[in-house]
Amino acid sequence: MTVLDNTATTPQPATQAATVEFRRLRREFGPTVALAGLDLTVRPGELLALLGPSGCGKTTALRMLAGFEHPDSGEVLVDGEDVTRVPAHRRDAGMVFQSYSLFPHLDALDNVAFGLRMRKVRTAQRRSRAAELLDLVGLADKGARFPHQLSGGQQQRVALARALALRPRVLLLDEPLSALDAKVRLTLREEIRRLQQELGITTLFVTHDQEEALSMADRVAVMHAGRLEQCAAPAELYGRPATAFVAGFVGTTSRIPGRLDGGTVDVLGRRLPVDGRIPAVTEVDVLVRPEAVQVRAADDGDARVVATSFLGAAVRVTVRLADGAEIKADLPAHETAGLTAGAAVDVSLPDRPVLVTERTS
Amino acid sequence: MARLNLWRWAVLGLAGLYFLVPLAASVVFTVDVPGQGVTLDAYTQIFSTGGFGSSPLLSLELAAVTVAVVLLLMVPAMVALRLGSPRLRPVVEVVCSLPLVVPPIAFVAGIGTVLKWGPEQLSRTPLFQTFVAIQNPDFPVVLVLAYVVMALPFVYRALDAGLRSVDVGTLVEAARSCGAGWPQALIRAVLPNLRGALLNASFLTLALVLGEFTVAQLLGFQPFAVWIVNVSGSQAQLSVAVSVLSLLVTWALLLVLAGFGGRTRPTPRG
Numbered sequence: 001m002t003v004l005d006n007t008a009t010t011p012q013p014a015t016q017a018a019t020v021e022f023r024r025l026r027r028e029f030g031p032t033v034a035l036a037g038l039d040l041t042v043r044p045g046e047l048l049a050l051l052g053p054s055g056c057g058k059t060t061a062l063r064m065l066a067g068f069e070h071p072d073s074g075e076v077l078v079d080g081e082d083v084t085r086v087p088a089h090r091r092d093a094g095m096v097f098q099s100y101s102l103f104p105h106l107d108a109l110d111n112v113a114f115g116l117r118m119r120k121v122r123t124a125q126r127r128s129r130a131a132e133l134l135d136l137v138g139l140a141d142k143g144a145r146f147p148h149q150l151s152g153g154q155q156q157r158v159a160l161a162r163a164l165a166l167r168p169r170v171l172l173l174d175e176p177l178s179a180l181d182a183k184v185r186l187t188l189r190e191e192i193r194r195l196q197q198e199l200g201i202t203t204l205f206v207t208h209d210q211e212e213a214l215s216m217a218d219r220v221a222v223m224h225a226g227r228l229e230q231c232a233a234p235a236e237l238y239g240r241p242a243t244a245f246v247a248g249f250v251g252t253t254s255r256i257p258g259r260l261d262g263g264t265v266d267v268l269g270r271r272l273p274v275d276g277r278i279p280a281v282t283e284v285d286v287l288v289r290p291e292a293v294q295v296r297a298a299d300d301g302d303a304r305v306v307a308t309s310f311l312g313a314a315v316r317v318t319v320r321l322a323d324g325a326e327i328k329a330d331l332p333a334h335e336t337a338g339l340t341a342g343a344a345v346d347v348s349l350p351d352r353p354v355l356v357t358e359r360t361s
Numbered sequence: 362m363a364r365l366n367l368w369r370w371a372v373l374g375l376a377g378l379y380f381l382v383p384l385a386a387s388v389v390f391t392v393d394v395p396g397q398g399v400t401l402d403a404y405t406q407i408f409s410t411g412g413f414g415s416s417p418l419l420s421l422e423l424a425a426v427t428v429a430v431v432l433l434l435m436v437p438a439m440v441a442l443r444l445g446s447p448r449l450r451p452v453v454e455v456v457c458s459l460p461l462v463v464p465p466i467a468f469v470a471g472i473g474t475v476l477k478w479g480p481e482q483l484s485r486t487p488l489f490q491t492f493v494a495i496q497n498p499d500f501p502v503v504l505v506l507a508y509v510v511m512a513l514p515f516v517y518r519a520l521d522a523g524l525r526s527v528d529v530g531t532l533v534e535a536a537r538s539c540g541a542g543w544p545q546a547l548i549r550a551v552l553p554n555l556r557g558a559l560l561n562a563s564f565l566t567l568a569l570v571l572g573e574f575t576v577a578q579l580l581g582f583q584p585f586a587v588w589i590v591n592v593s594g595s596q597a598q599l600s601v602a603v604s605v606l607s608l609l610v611t612w613a614l615l616l617v618l619a620g621f622g623g624r625t626r627p628t629p630r631g
Contacts, residue, residue, distance in 0.1 A: 068534055088537040089546075095538040101531045105553040114549070115539035159535075166540055 017044035018079045018169040018202045020065060025074035027060055027226075034060040035071070036226035042170075047196050047203040048231075049217035051210060053249070057226040058206045059174060065204060066172050067091045078169060089118075094163030095172040099179035101159055102147040108134060108158045109143035115166045133161040136195065153184035160192065164199070171196065171203040177212065189216055210250050214238065222246050238289075240276065244357040247287045254293070254327035255285035256349075257359065265356055268321075268349055275353035284356040288349060293329035295319060297338040298346035305343045308336065315339075319347055384605075391602040403602035407592075410599075416588035417610065422500060423584060424570040427508040428563045431516050434509065436559070439520045440551060443529050457517035460510050465575040472507060473580065501582045508570050515565035523558020527551070564618060571611055 020042040027035040035057045042048045050058035063069040064076055067088030075084045083091060102111050109130050110117075116126035134140050137157040147155055156176050163171060173192070177185045193216050196203050207213050213220045214234040221231040222245070230242040241247035258267035260282045265274050267286045295305075295317055302322040309316050314330040317339055321327065327347065331339075339345065391403045407413060442450055460468070479492045495502040529551055536546035552559070574586040583591065589607060593600020 066534075066538055068537075087542075088534070089540050089542050091538075093538060095535070097531055097535060100528060101535040103532065103535070103550055103554070104527070105556075114536070114541075118536075118540040118545060118549075162535075162539065172538075 017200050019044050019077075020170055020202060020204070021077040021080075022061060022064075023075045023077065025061065025064060025071045025076070027057075027064070027069065027071050033226045035064075035074075037074070038223075038226065038228055040221055040228055040231060042202055042204060043219075044202055045200045046218040047193065047205060047216060049205045049207055049213035049220045050223060051207055051213040051220050051250070052223035052229075054208060056223040058208075058223050061223075062172050062174055062204055062206045065091075065170065066093050066095050092166070092168050093170045093172055094166060094168035096156065096159045096163050096174065096176040098175045099152065099155070102155055102162075104147050107144050107146050108139065108150065111147070111158055112161045112165050114162060119166065130161075130165065133165055134158070136164075137161045137191070151184075152180045153188055156180065156188060157191075160195070164195075164201075169202065171201050173203065173205040175206055175208070178207070178209070185212075192216070214250070220250075222249060224249070241287075241355065242276070244287070244360075247355060247357070252290050252328055253287050254290065255325065255357075255360075256288060256321070256327055257323060257325055258284050258286045258356065260284045260356060265354065267354070268347060270349065270351075272349065272351070273353040274356050276355055279356065279358045281358055283359045285359050286349075287355040287357060288327065290316060290328045290330040292350060292352070293327060294348045294350065295329045295331060295339065296346045296348070297343060299344055301344040301346035303345050303347050305339050305341055305345055307341055308339060319345060321347065384608075387601050387605055391598050391605060394598070403596075403598040404606070406596075406599055407603055407606065410592050416583050417585045419500070419583070420571055420585035423504055423508065424567045426505050427512060427570050428566045430505060431509045431512050431566055432559065432562060435513070435516050435520055435562070436552070436555075437547075439517070439524060440529060440547060443524050444533065454517065454521075457513040459513075461514045465511070466579075468507070468511070469576045469579045472503065472576070476503065476580075496580075498582060501580070503580065504577060504582060504584070507576050507580075508566070508573065511573070511576075512566040512569055515569065516562040519562040519565060520555070520558050523555045523561070527554045560618065564615060567614065567618065568611065571607075571614070 022038050022040045025035045025038040027033075032055075034055075038057065038061055040061070050061060052058045060069055064071055065078075067083075067086060071084065075082050077083065078092075102108075103114065106114065109127065112133050113126045113130035116129060121129070131140065131143060134143055137160055139154060139157055139161070142150065142154060142158075145154075147158070150158065159176070176192070177188055180188065189212060192205075205213070205217060214237070217234060219231055219233055220237050222229040222237065224245050230237060230246045232240075232242075237246065238251055241250060241253075247253045256267055258265045260266075260274070260279065261271075263274055263278065264271050265284060265286060272286075291314075303319050306318045306320050306326065308318070310333070311330070313333070315333050315336045317329045317331055317336065319327055319329060329347070392399050392401060394400055394402070438453070442453055476492065476496065480489055483489050483492065495506070532550045532554065533543075533546045536550035537543075541549060570584075572586055573584075574590070577584050578587045578590070585607060589600065589603045593603055
């Protein structure tokens, strides 16, 4: 509250970026377990994306930090201080909701100034601060517009400015882009990231869109059934998924049957070293990314092309192996000349360590 | 298209005739006295009749207090219902609709019984004074209580429609994340977006109270509707003149309310 008298025209870094910790959070709604003991630490100043399918508990976790939900057990810590029992309006957390959260009876400027008004900041001061924030999100000329006069993307920018108005210690984004169309989503994604980095504010971003999470976040926490599956930087998450769920959920993964033998696996007629955890069984699936699969037209090949789809820079080829497994491969467009549906092909993997998992079917 | 337009005009014309002919007939009846020509005597007589000032004033006071009480009761209840326990909604809906199925005559009979029974049983307790106070003819609180109950079905429906059109939950959460406590979130973020619904509820309650006759008459009070019937018992022209006047007054009041609602509509700043 003491930082409000600052009316400088440049964005100020947050007073000090906060650390957020979730400790053994549990929450049940009747028979459904929303959170089954979530442990997660958000480092100061980072943008952490909570990624997962719907119903995995990511929104519940975010709402607990905002103070709108209360855990059955466990605690939420901000800078080491337990805020589990602090009411939402004293949490010092700015939040952007999925959509339609602007106050319909106030214009954009008053929407942004709402929090300052609640903190009893003087009119002139809060108007200039609100104008400055609108400028920050690129809507300096839209202050007098009412929410219904703004596009979806503009509304979310105003919501972002409103969330930042009180200089919160944490910024919470609850699928803020999911109601917008694809183009707006892309530009706003970049804008949020730029602002977040400029302000250095600790940010939690809930999304079910893996591309969004991977492109924006410093780290991505993948959640499944109320638990944290893996929390890692995007490249690591993609390259070395810790569990089969992460591998399947983040990016596209194909499964190729193989035989495990000690620290190596027999797959597609080669012997490749195993990366990461080694299961205790011998019948395993090798998890491969489409860009790692090599497909070559070969008249004596025992695999068949099932379908091809043009993705722009690459062509995704779906191939059925002799044993019935279907795998997807991304190939540069110029290499796919002879690969029409039904063509005989030869499939191979590069000589690199691979991830394996117990065979599921 | 032309045929459709013709039909529209025909229906509008018929409806207009249906409403305007009796109204015009009433006006003509009050100003055209056989043998005397056109005269405004009936209207001037109203002003000299005893109670002309006090009974409309009483009705207005009753209406204002009823609107205030019923809104203070229902708005927090409905918002809490929406946010906290949506499962209870059918229960509240049924309870609020009960006054529609209880005839006013039965309702007032019940109130009358309680008002008689109360003082007999409680004559030695301080509650006796309460019973006297709520029946004060200058401002009968008991009428307000009765009208609040009678207005529940209308207020419930008006507020329910308003609450359906805004996402109360998100508005409250957005306000709370902006540092507003519960009362502030309701007053600053939810209520302004329910203005239409609040206005509708006030409208209906106002119309109900201004026109209510049964309860007031049977409990022995004299607000506007009862007064009209009383002063006009003997003079036909006077009674119709009063009715025409009361219609105009009610219209004027509703227009004022509507104007009040429209005037504060947000206008974009330059």
